Amino acid sequence: MTISADERDALYKVIYSRRDVRGQFLADPVPEEVLRRVLDAAHHAPSVGFMQPWDFVVVRDFEVRKQIKAGFETAHAEAAAMFEGAKREQYRSFKLEGILEAPVGVCVTCDRTRSGEVVIGRTANPEMDLYSSVCAVQNLWLAARAENLGVGWVSIIHHDSVRQALGIPEHIVPVAWLCIGYVSFFHDTPELEQAGWLPRLALEELVHQEQW
Numbered sequence: 001m002t003i004s005a006d007e008r009d010a011l012y013k014v015i016y017s018r019r020d021v022r023g024q025f026l027a028d029p030v031p032e033e034v035l036r037r038v039l040d041a042a043h044h045a046p047s048v049g050f051m052q053p054w055d056f057v058v059v060r061d062f063e064v065r066k067q068i069k070a071g072f073e074t075a076h077a078e079a080a081a082m083f084e085g086a087k088r089e090q091y092r093s094f095k096l097e098g099i100l101e102a103p104v105g106v107c108v109t110c111d112r113t114r115s116g117e118v119v120i121g122r123t124a125n126p127e128m129d130l131y132s133s134v135c136a137v138q139n140l141w142l143a144a145r146a147e148n149l150g151v152g153w154v155s156i157i158h159h160d161s162v163r164q165a166l167g168i169p170e171h172i173v174p175v176a177w178l179c180i181g182y183v184s185f186f187h188d189t190p191e192l193e194q195a196g197w198l199p200r201l202a203l204e205e206l207v208h209q210e211q212w
């Protein structure tokens, strides 16, 4: 199957206009069939040894999301204490989650025991299952953008507090909490770039020819 030039351009448009959304969520409900398309895109991510280590916990319940938010607040306060002086104040000024504003939360997990002890491609590097679940997150993020849905990844939370709120077993790793919903607008560039936290690095500095 060949990808046409228009289809190629559409993919790049999705890639470059995808943003991490924290503050522009609308309360509009996300239709089940749209969410299913996005989750199915995630489920078609590559995975080491075709392990498909992911599960998706879909959370609409406000009370459960309040528990997730409380877990964020704890980890967020710990994080603020790790920065010094002006950086701490700037960190505190950032909005870094939309847990209660986005109508849907999805927890993407990794079952490190799925498909047995020895997995093709994971023998030398056991963390490859976690990378696979991250591939699912990226697929989800891009598919959501193609559906004009915003996604925000919240990682400022301890795994155990996510496990507790969602009843996730001990051996499952909660890889990502994703806030999902329609948005009033998408920023053109990353918010941390706009805030002067960090610039986008030049590709030329990152591409090495033949040797590091």
Ligand SMILES: Cc1cc2c(cc1C)N(C[C@H](O)[C@H](O)[C@H](O)COP(=O)(O)O)c1[nH]c(=O)[nH]c(=O)c1N2
Residues within 6 Å of the ligand: 018, 019, 020, 021, 022, 095, 096, 097, 152, 153, 154, 155, 156, 189, 190, 191, 192, 193
């Ligand atoms: C693994 C991981 C974890 C997080 C993030 C991303 C990724 C990949 N990002 C989003 C991150 O800040 C954002 O992707 C970059 O700033 C670049 O912006 P765009 O995604 O291009 O808008 C993120 N953002 C946020 O507000 N709270 C968070 O806890 C996290 N955690």
